[in-house]
Amino acid sequence: MKNHRIRLRHTVGGLVAGILLALASGSPVQAEEPSFPMRLPSFPVQVNGLKIDSERSSYPVLTYNNMVYLPVKPFADTLGLEVAWDAARGLKINRRERPSGIRPTVESKDKTSGSRRYEAVLPGFPIDVNGKSINNAGEPYPLLLVDNVSYLPMTWRYAHNEFGWRTDWGAQEGFQLTTEQQKVLHRIIAEDTEALFVEAESNRMLKVNKDLKGDPSLLDDKAKAGVNQLAEKRKPGVPFAGDPKQTAVRLGDSVYYDNIELMSLKPILEKAAAFYESQTEYENKGLDVQSKIMKLDDRTILAVISVSSFLHIPPPYTPYTHEAFIVRDGKALPVPDLTQVPTRVVRNPDGSFWIASEAADRMTSRTPNVYGQLALLDASGQLRGMNTKLGEKDIDLLASTNDGLTVKAYSDRFKAYHDSFIPLDAEEREIYYHLDLQGKETRLFLYKGAGRGYVDSKGHIYVVDRQVNRISNLTSGQSRMWWDYELKR
Template identity: 30%
Template sequence: MNWKKPLAWLALCSMLLLCFPAATQAAAGGKKVRLPDFPVLINGQTPDNSKLKYPFFVYKDITYLPLTWEYTRALAIALSFDQEKGLHIGMGGGRLSGGWIGWKKEAFRPDLSGSNPRNRAYTATMPDFPVTIGNSYIDNGSEPYPLLEWNDVTYLPLTWKYAHDALGLELVWDDAKGLNVIGGQQQVLGAIYYDDADYLYVYPELITEPDRGGLRVKKSLDETPIWMTNKETDELRKRIVELKRETAGEPASLETRDDGLYYQGLHLMTKEQITVSPGEAGMAYIRELKGMRFELPSGITLVSVEKITAYNIGRSLYEYRTFLILGKKVSEIIELQQPLDRIIANDDGSFWLVSNGMPTHGRIMTGTQRLALLDAKGNVRLANEVLSESEIVVPGVSTPGLKELLTEDGELLIYRSGISNDGSFSPQDTQGYYWLDTGFNISKADALDALAKEENSQDRPNLNRGGVYMGSDRKFYLLRMKNNTIFNYSDNKTGRWYDDELLATQ
């Protein structure tokens, strides 16, 4: 087949004009297209289709997007053209990293120099060059919704296969507003870390203007998030520290002796366990040994020891041990070698010991999200072993100010990862929310199935980034990991904000 060259834009490829003038003759047989009878939005903006130089079209009830410079930049679609391989369409163009002060978001400015009357007949043609979308060659002639050309511009059908699966776009339909095509968004909203009666407080994923420390979002989700100053953020953090002290332990005074580490004269760790071998790589040394104690009504004392080993490469290793003290007897709870986040008292005198994981390099270490039951006699059972679950999370444990985590029936809400705890870490059909009692009886929290399914979806690049937050009002707020969206699962409300609402534009 004789593939003919597109013209002038190829010589100006650094400008990526993306209009693909077809100096070639179109394949025989035009396709009748029409203007949509509904609005089409690009990242929340509604260009006037009657004035667009390259309007949106509808063919066989599918909306078609013109692949011009303005649209591909706005939606982060990358285009390239090769004389032999033809047109390649992929993800990536337009989403620029904005991690420095002074960076501004590129505004979307469509070309409104056209005139597109509704009574006009519109005919598109088939492109006569090969097309690849993502890693897939498109047999355009056999596709039910082929790529088309109009006025020398290539048009992409916004099918789910192309738009969502291949290009990562979000397609949102609203009966009143029409079709909203969303892509190329800078993720500004990060994890939710605190809430009060009126607001959610959110870490920023990026800051591009000075004196910005975080954002607060109205719980109604009907107002644009507000940037907080560094001073406001620091004051809030102090308040959070005070709230966490109410559920945390007390500092424990540790004593280092020649033969190891002691607490109130009781031997906790050997000398070898609190020192570093002279031959250790990286010129390692013990930077700190820090203890926290938890006094339980049953007469049991728990002491958690944090050991920080520093290396000359600028990194530190954090290790944790938890000790149970009953009278003068000391035993290590070997099942909990990670931070102890919360102790929850049960009516039968037992306690849930919760560790929602040990963070490292922005992730949670595998196998460190653990839950154990401590009875009044000092016996410990690890829920991860009983339920054969690698990761068990207790929602609300990290919520400052949320003290009561049990239901009136004494049940605890847990989230199971659906990964086995047998060492093989194989998937199993248990992922989701459950109610758990002290007899390790479980029942599925069916009302939260949809939330669990979304947590585990492919649209969430990292589940361990704190996407789901149980507020002090015991409502679930889900941070969707792209396109700056927060979903109040409990009230079925969604708040969505575009990056140009949260960032300065140019």
Template identity: 25%
Template sequence: MNWKKPLAWLTLCSILLLCFPAATQAASGDKKVRLPDFPVLINGQALDNAKLKYPFFVYKDITYLPLTWEYTRALAISLSFDQDKGLQLGMGGGQLSGRFIGWKKEAFRPDLSGSNPRNRAYTATMPDFPVTISNNYIDNGSEPFPLLEWNDVTYLPLTWKYAHDMLGLELVWDETKGLNVIGGQQQVLGAIYYDDADYLYMYPELVTEPGRGGLKVKKSLEETPVWMTEEETGELRKRVEELERKNAGEPVSLETKDGGLYYLELRLLTKEQITVSPGEAGMAEIRGLKGTRFELPSGITLVSVEKTKAYNTGHSLYEYRTFLILRKEVSEIKELRQPLDRIIANDDGSFWLVSNGVDLIRGKLLAGSRRIALLDAKGNVRLANEALSESGIVVPGVSTPGLKDLLTDDGKLLIYRSGISNDGNFTPQDTQGYYWLDTGFNVSKADALFVLAKEESSPDRPSLNKSVYMGSDRKFYLLRTKNNTIFNYSDNKTGRWYDDELLATQ
């Protein structure tokens, strides 16, 4: 069948099933292709290339993917054909929806009605229609690895440029297992929030069956993740929250009197700071004033205040103030107008004050709010972000409930620098990565974590607070939030699971 012939009698289903037929005349002569002499997999599912109706081919040592309905849907490749624009490929085809109870993943079922003897000669041709991939026009005749046609189906060369960069596919080569082409995966594994001696515990990105809560993954990464019930997940979350409360200070009562906010007769905020102007937009009101106390061995007390301002639109604004109390004298630590997540004691009597940032909405952090300050025994505070000119500094392990000792034996703290300046303009600089920090604000690069830092700065990576988890065993677990993969960086082990292993299929 020719695309130039009338198509009125074809239904949409028939068009998709047939994909796009070959052109009437090869534009640049025939191309000799061969069957691969290695296994080929789609999303971990091994294919019998000898029986495929449309087998994989190799041309100039590059594997070619047949763009049929089954393959494009399984790999989430969008495909369309226009008489004038020709073939158009892009990301996002296939069955990608599914964030609701009762949804089932569509199983990949290749057509095995073919017969492809290895000793047979196979010839492909060049298409004569335009090709566009992710809005990029492809000069197919000039490409070293052009798209080809065989038995009325167009074949895509699985080069890194086409497969990875333009179509978002992952290509994994194994000497034994062969070539694994991965795409169209539902992300099921979410952030790691807790670990014990045996398991990593993770939030799910989606739940499609009732009664399921989180997931637990064996630290060996050799077993399929296990779904936990909502009850099991709830009990675990209670334990985690208790550990987090111990790390994040002790709740204390604050008193409002004489128009101000007081802690043990010491005024923290004035009347103006805890009231709202009657004319303020949104009919705002102060909905809550909560206090948290940190008692330090040096005799210093820190009190953190969370003020909630609610609006009639249903939104709330949170403001944070931290106060230092020494010999009944109160002073505000203005460098940390945000929640304190952990206080780390140093041998010299000083303390690191660590904040993971201000969460604006749904995990989106306020730029420049990931901060570390050093508090000395006399109550003096110095902000590491200013000393290092770094807008964002993260302390790996601060959010790990079971990790108590965050310092090395020689008293250094591991930090991750954002590589964005603290000059108010958020200028990119060549500092992104992991470093060792001492109390004199001297830094040295953590060379052993260079590869981890490089992957973290990759455009494929999500933000650090969602992807890297430093376990209670002090090992680094990297969640690759594409294709359900966990990488134990410390032991160089990888666990990969396909969504049909974690979800019900149809």
């Protein structure tokens, strides 16, 4: 090992670096030969931003065969692992369902000689990782024992595939480990001249400097109420609100508003009839037709027709469709890309309108198909579906000005929610655009990740990352990440 170089990059086989997960078994364990010489590293090591003093640690960082090992006894909570051992079942290491948000702690002792060698051996007991039995002796970097303390190597298989951690290497920073983080920062909802106001876990609200320097501060209930009022006022446009005095009517197999036919119900009726003919155990109860009508200006009406079919299925699971129409000059035109009830309408100075249906604020079992949809009714009366134009499933409406909108467009949000566990370096991307009043897009920024965007009064675009507690100012290029244990103090 004297002349070996430390390499901290993963190969095609997926080897990145290694983490020691130390667990005292409580009793002597029979081990197998041969031995594996290990040493203290000659470079810095950081775990979730904390620099480890290996030479003074009771459980020092070690290296073996160009791999890095970190102790688990002081870090198991931070790493989000459950580690258990008994004589009958051996060692079991499992990822916890939720990160703990606990700061790494290091036990100190007198400084140790950096040249000291630590002899490790193969364990003689079964090993189980996330419920899978490990052929440890056949691994290129096996789990090892030093003085009856168990060590797990951080191959790509373990670090990335099993636990979803991220490893980095820098000439100055050395080896850096980022484990799955407890999400504390959720989204920016408002601002003042100097700070951003960020919704946080447990119904808290934090104040963060716009320059992203310093520590976030907690707002009291009175201040939080004022911020919520400010946030409501800054939303683009107005809510889509129906006039109770206005309604569409069903006449025969069609739906009309003000004697103008909006849509035919025949395709829905025929589909339902075919089903009930083949499934005679169910009763055909017909259709339920509802409407929501909003006057946009003196000559423009936005009408939304909601049709529920297969009424034998109880709410809220009854199938339904939504169709949106612009009624102008005695004609009805379907609004492209809108398959949901609109949530907001933005009127522009030139007489054009943005019509938006917002994506679900939080993904649940009842909202997996609630997309962000956007359409433009331009000043000439032309309707344009912006999801189709941008080629994206979701568009989030962030801010409006006299010359257009700032939006976030993306299509891969389901990747982030279909899997119960997403590695920190999962491939995701979101694009920020400016849309002018004719629907022409100007690409502003690509965010490599998934987050929640916010546009401040100066037009700066901020993003709160979905996976880690990071806020990025895309306009200035500044970014700051806080560790979960810092924000939970």
